[in-house]
Amino acid sequence: MKKIKSAAELNALQEELNARLDPNKPCIAICCGTGCMAHGTRNLVERFQQELADRQLTEKISLRRTGCHGFCERGPMVVLHPQKIFYQRIKVDDVPEIIDKTILGEEIIDRLLYRDPVTKEKVVHEYEVPFYKKQMRLVFGMNGMIEPTRIEDYLAIGGYGALAKVLTQGDPQAVIDDISAAGLRGRGGGGFPTGRKWNATRKAEGSPKYVICNADEGDPGAYMDRSLLEGNPHSVLEGMIIGAYAIGSSHGYIYVRNEYPLAVENITLAIDKAREMGLLGQDILGSGFDFDIVINRGGGAFVCGESSALFASIEGRAGEPRAKYVHATDKGLYDKPTCLNNVETWANVPLIINKGAQWYAGIGTEHSKGTKIFSLVGKINNTGLVEVPMGITLREIVFEIGGGIPKGRKFKAVQTGGPSGGCIPEAHLDIPVDFDELSKLGTMMGSGGMIVMDERNCMVDVAKYFLKFLEEESCGKCTPCREGIYQMRKILDRITNGEGKLEDLDTLEWMGQAIKDGSLCALGGSAPNPVLTTLRYFRSEYEAHIIDKKCPAGVCKALITYGIDPDKCTGCHACARVCPTGAATGEKKEVHQIDQEKCIKCGACYEACKFDAITIV
Amino acid sequence: MQEKIAHIIGKYHHDKGFLVPILQDVQKEFNYLPKEALTTVGALLQVPLSRIYEIATFYRAFSLTPRGKHQMSLCVGTACHVRGAPIIQDGIERVLGVKAGQTTADLEFTFETVNCLGACALGPILVVDGEYQGQMTLSKANKLLKKLGKKVATDEED
Ligand SMILES: Cc1cc2nc3c(=O)[nH]c(=O)nc-3n(C[C@H](O)[C@H](O)[C@H](O)COP(=O)(O)O)c2cc1C
Ligand code: SF4
Ligand code: FES
Numbered sequence: 119m120k121k122i123k124s125a126a127e128l129n130a131l132q133e134e135l136n137a138r139l140d141p142n143k144p145c146i147a148i149c150c151g152t153g154c155m156a157h158g159t160r161n162l163v164e165r166f167q168q169e170l171a172d173r174q175l176t177e178k179i180s181l182r183r184t185g186c187h188g189f190c191e192r193g194p195m196v197v198l199h200p201q202k203i204f205y206q207r208i209k210v211d212d213v214p215e216i217i218d219k220t221i222l223g224e225e226i227i228d229r230l231l232y233r234d235p236v237t238k239e240k241v242v243h244e245y246e247v248p249f250y251k252k253q254m255r256l257v258f259g260m261n262g263m264i265e266p267t268r269i270e271d272y273l274a275i276g277g278y279g280a281l282a283k284v285l286t287q288g289d290p291q292a293v294i295d296d297i298s299a300a301g302l303r304g305r306g307g308g309g310f311p312t313g314r315k316w317n318a319t320r321k322a323e324g325s326p327k328y329v330i331c332n333a334d335e336g337d338p339g340a341y342m343d344r345s346l347l348e349g350n351p352h353s354v355l356e357g358m359i360i361g362a363y364a365i366g367s368s369h370g371y372i373y374v375r376n377e378y379p380l381a382v383e384n385i386t387l388a389i390d391k392a393r394e395m396g397l398l399g400q401d402i403l404g405s406g407f408d409f410d411i412v413i414n415r416g417g418g419a420f421v422c423g424e425s426s427a428l429f430a431s432i433e434g435r436a437g438e439p440r441a442k443y444v445h446a447t448d449k450g451l452y453d454k455p456t457c458l459n460n461v462e463t464w465a466n467v468p469l470i471i472n473k474g475a476q477w478y479a480g481i482g483t484e485h486s487k488g489t490k491i492f493s494l495v496g497k498i499n500n501t502g503l504v505e506v507p508m509g510i511t512l513r514e515i516v517f518e519i520g521g522g523i524p525k526g527r528k529f530k531a532v533q534t535g536g537p538s539g540g541c542i543p544e545a546h547l548d549i550p551v552d553f554d555e556l557s558k559l560g561t562m563m564g565s566g567g568m569i570v571m572d573e574r575n576c577m578v579d580v581a582k583y584f585l586k587f588l589e590e591e592s593c594g595k596c597t598p599c600r601e602g603i604y605q606m607r608k609i610l611d612r613i614t615n616g617e618g619k620l621e622d623l624d625t626l627e628w629m630g631q632a633i634k635d636g637s638l639c640a641l642g643g644s645a646p647n648p649v650l651t652t653l654r655y656f657r658s659e660y661e662a663h664i665i666d667k668k669c670p671a672g673v674c675k676a677l678i679t680y681g682i683d684p685d686k687c688t689g690c691h692a693c694a695r696v697c698p699t700g701a702a703t704g705e706k707k708e709v710h711q712i713d714q715e716k717c718i719k720c721g722a723c724y725e726a727c728k729f730d731a732i733t734i735v
Numbered sequence: 736m737q738e739k740i741a742h743i744i745g746k747y748h749h750d751k752g753f754l755v756p757i758l759q760d761v762q763k764e765f766n767y768l769p770k771e772a773l774t775t776v777g778a779l780l781q782v783p784l785s786r787i788y789e790i791a792t793f794y795r796a797f798s799l800t801p802r803g804k805h806q807m808s809l810c811v812g813t814a815c816h817v818r819g820a821p822i823i824q825d826g827i828e829r830v831l832g833v834k835a836g837q838t839t840a841d842l843e844f845t846f847e848t849v850n851c852l853g854a855c856a857l858g859p860i861l862v863v864d865g866e867y868q869g870q871m872t873l874s875k876a877n878k879l880l881k882k883l884g885k886k887v888a889t890d891e892e893d
Contacts, residue, residue, distance in 0.1 A: 153854045156867035190856030338812030341853035376759060376796055378853060417755045417794030420850070434754040435786075436793040493855055495814035501856035533813065569813050583816050587850065593793075696874060698829065698887075720829070721822040722873050 119269075121396035124404040125282035128273075135274035144179045144221050145199040147262055151186025151345055152380055153502075154193035158210075162194050165213040179221060182271075185261040185349015185384075188503040189249055192232060197244050197262060204244040205230035235499055235521050249500045252519050254481070254489050257465050258342075258505045261349035266384050269391040272352040278397055280471035284360050285405040293364035294320060297467065299475035301487035306332055306423075306460030307538070307564050308640075309486070309553035315457055318447035320365045322455035327367040329409075330432075330451065330458045331358055333374040333381070334416050334423035337536030338587065340567035342491040342503050343461035347374065347381040350465070351388035355411070357464035359398065360471060362409045365457055370411035373428055376418060386413060420537070420591035424639050425450070425458050427593065438593045439639035460565070462491060482508035486552030494520050496569040497527070506551070513547040516570060527572040530671075531656070535564030537584045537591075538644030540651025541577060560651045562644070576673035577656040578663055582610040584648035592641060599642025602633040606649060614674040618664040623653060672734035675719045679735060684709045686731035693723035693732065739764055740775045751780055754790055758797060767798040803838045803845035805883055808862040809871075812851030815858035819872075823859055824848065826873045830880050830887050843884070 122128045146166060150159055163183060170176050187195065192206035198220060205216065208230060219225040231240040232247055241247050264271035272278070284293050298313025319327060331354060335343040346354060358370055374382055389411055392398040400408045414432050421427045427437035429451045450456025466488060470478045479487050486508040492515065494504050499521035506515060512532060516522070523529050531541040540561030549555045553563050571580065585607040594600045606629055612618050630646030637643045653660065662668050669677040682693070682702075687709045693702040694710060701717040704710030712723070724732040743760045747753035757780075761772050768791055777784045791797045809827065811820045828834055831844050838845040852860050857869030863879055877887040 152852075152867075153856050156854050156857050156860070156869050190854070193856075335853070336850075338851035339814040339855055341851065341855060344853040377849065377851075414753075415756050415759060417759070417790075418796040419794050431755060432752065434752040434790075436789050493814075495855040495858065496817045536813070567813065569817060571817055575817050580817070583813070696877075698826075718829075720825060720873070721819075722826070725822075725873050 119391075119395055121394070122403060123396060125286045128278060128282050128403060132273050132276060132279065135270055136276075139274055142200055145182055146179065146216075146221070147182045147184050147197045147199060149185075149187045149193060149195050149262075150183040151190065151193075151261075151348060152341075153186060153190030154195065155380075157193040159194045161210050162208060162213065165210045166217075169213050169217055173217065175217070179217075182265050183267075184264065185266045186345040186503060187262050188253075188255075188258060188345075188505075189247070189500065190503070191499075191501040202244045203242060204232060204247060206232050248521065249502065249504070249519055252510070252514060253505050254507045255505045256469055256481075256489050257353070257462065258346070258349075258491055258503065260353065261345070264350065266349050266351055267387055269352060269388065269395065272350070276472070277352055277468075278356055280468035281356050281359055281363075281397065282403060283471060284363060285403050285407065288405075290320070290364045290366065293360060293471070296475045297364075297470060300470045300478040301482075301485070302463065302466055302470060302478070303486060303553060304460055305462035305466070305490065305565065307535075307562065309563055312459060312463055315447060315459070316361060316365050318445065319367075319455050319457040322448045324448075324453075324455050326369050326454060327365060328451045328454060328456040329358055329362040329365060329367045329370045330428070330456060331370070331372040331461055331464055332423060332425075332428065332458055333372055333378075333385075333461045334428065335375055335378075335461075335565065336420040336423040336591075337565045337567045339495055339533075339569050340493045340536060340565045342493055342566050344375075344378050344381050345503055346461050346465050346491075347378070347385050351385045352392065353465045353468055354385070354461055355388055355392055355398070357467035358411065359402065359409055360467050361457065361459070361464065363407055367457070368408045368410070370409060371414055371432055371451070372411060373414050373416055373422075373432060376415040382413065382415060389413070419593075420587075421593045421639070421641050424641060426639070428458065429456065436593075438595050439641070441638060462566075483550055483552045483555075485554055490551070490563070490566060492566045492568040494568050494570070496533075497523055497572040497575065498570040499524050508552045509550040511548050511550055512542065515551070515568065516547065520570065523570070523572045527574065529570070530573050530575060531571045531577065533561075533569040533571065533580065533648075534567065535562035535644075535647070536567045537588050538562060538640065538647055539564050539567075540647045541571070541580065541655060542651075543655040545655075560654060561647065574671055574673070576614075576669050576671035577652045577659050578610060578614055578669075579671075579673045581649045581652045582607065582614060585610060585645070588641065588645045592645075596636070596638045596642065598633045598636035599638070599645065602629060602636075603642070603645050605629065606633075606646065610649070613660065613663050614669070615676045616663065616667040616674075618660075620661070620664055622664070623657070623660055626650075626653060668735075678719065679714060680712050680717055680719060680723065681733045681735065682710050682712060683731045683733050686729050688729055688731070690728070692726040692728065696722040696726045698722060736765075736769075736772060737775055740772060741779060744776065744779050749780060751782055754780070754782065754787070755794065758787075758791060762797060767801050770799075800838065801842065803842050805844050806847070806862075806864055807844060808847045808849050808852075809835070810850070810852050810854075810858060810860040810862075811848040812855065812858070814851070814855035815860060818858045820859040823861065823871055823873055823876050827876055827880070830877065830885055 195206045302312040303309040422437040426440045431437040491505045689707040835848040859871040861871045
């Protein structure tokens, strides 16, 4: 494609591409996000291509390989346009039938439809699926409409129009005022007002100025940034270019985790394409504004998501944070004024410019505007990425969008904010989700991980899990974080081994406070949160470990024993077959037993038993 | 080796700022970071060896020892943890006789844990030689190990 030299040319191209979109032409949109790829979507795509070719239909029916649709639980999935018929859990051999029956014959294939686990009813169209119904997919919804590797697709639905608008108006300060008026707050964790950050960078002395996209996504359990970069990379680029223009920067970086190969691939391609078309590089759209972006792949360290550590890493050093008495907006990367924003923050920018600050400010709560994408994972029926307006309640997210807890088990807690956040119990499920309400509960919004736990998850174990994670990820620069997290983890090790004392709980509380007060960066500053919130809301579970020497959830190995319920055991011998130590034994068709001397509590029998006869107490 | 490394460094225009991605590419080429490779990188970029070791030991992605023929990475991110990743980790460690982060003595297997692969909906996830395997269970992991030549008790009747 040739270079676009002005906003008018861009507009003409958008219209031309849009006119080529035939809304009535059948289109098979296959989700090719990482989740669906892991489900085996690659073979599905090939089969569709082959079957369409065999029937000489490649001209009549288009095939679109889109980014993540969000409903990863149900992959592989396709949406058949124009009717928006939604088929899920598709197998390669379903492909000919889908083409012949549904696309050519307008017949619905019942077994591929989604069945609502609550009402037990089958749902035909994507927009009727309860998982999507309550969502507000402003940022994420475009994923299903485009092929991320085709810039034409993004242009056809109006992409880069916000950039053209901003460049035509020619008033950088007005852009910042718009972002401020919209009330956009950073989606990377802290919720810092984006307009204020841009303004500070714009006003700061020094050049060059840098604009950076934080795609380190360190929270283990959150993957919305990845899905945006993979599924709609141009929206992130467009946001960054607009931001750079507003701030007065011509150098951009994207710092992306190396563990995300597809995201790296798609964003690299997107940058090349944008540059080729004159949307990046020199004299963007003939406006005289220059801006280009370099990709930097992270080395897999959680702390590198922290601003000053991220700068160090881009500079080619070990990612250690530094004290924050100087702001990054004054002295960031290479000690120059730097504006660092999260992937999702950037992706919100074109939306605000296109639809207006007023419109955007109308969504959400008083101090948290717009939508937020969460990764709803763990013990939940509808796992996936959900985009909801700020202010929706946790209960709506977990029970309506998420469809509740699998296997009829009981909800116990939902964890937000990743390793810096906390666990929220049932009693607080009706709070509106926004930055401030979550902080009040001792947790935080974080980057958007939302991990649901049921009665079979031990809260002490979860607290220990996060401490272990942070212990490994602490850069080691300052003592409270390095030694304090280690000591707290040792205490939790003792408690989960049945060697805890009640005084330990007080020690955890004051030590947690000390670590929060004494740490240099927010990693240490928020590290005790998972322990402190579980102590606050699930103290009795800690006490059960200490006083009764029991793990009520049946997780902590030292405190549980495996047994066999004689009433349920059918003597199928499955446990004995899988037991690695020969502890589970018995004659076929007779009740089996477990030799406690030999049992190493590996859980193999529990998993293998189809009759629920293995007990854990 | 010299030539390959020079080529990688050339791709990054000899820019010291790209030390981390350069080492990533070197590791990809040699499957770990051999000592000679690090000295070569140091000499070509004119960066002291101590700085290179600082980087190579700080970031989780780097390995200073050779890796096994088969690479197994288990996700132990939060979503996978609450869905039972620890039980699978114990199982794999028991069968291979190594802890996470180690390679078996016969250089057949390297077992690692990772924090979130961004496919939490399918957790627990085990990546075997680059293939994502979702909804992992102890018995599925055992079957995979058996297929790769390990002796394990599985629920298949012999
Ligand atoms: C230990 C630590 C890890 C962080 N990891 C991330 C991350 O993975 N992604 C991210 O966007 N922000 C992360 N942050 C927050 C960033 O420091 C920074 O506040 C954010 O990128 C700013 O962007 P925003 O204003 O758009 O949220 C992390 C912070 C800390 C202290
Ligand atoms: S608080 Fe922890 S991670 Fe942050 S600088 Fe100190 S030691 Fe490093
Ligand atoms: S926690 Fe395992 S893939 Fe995210």
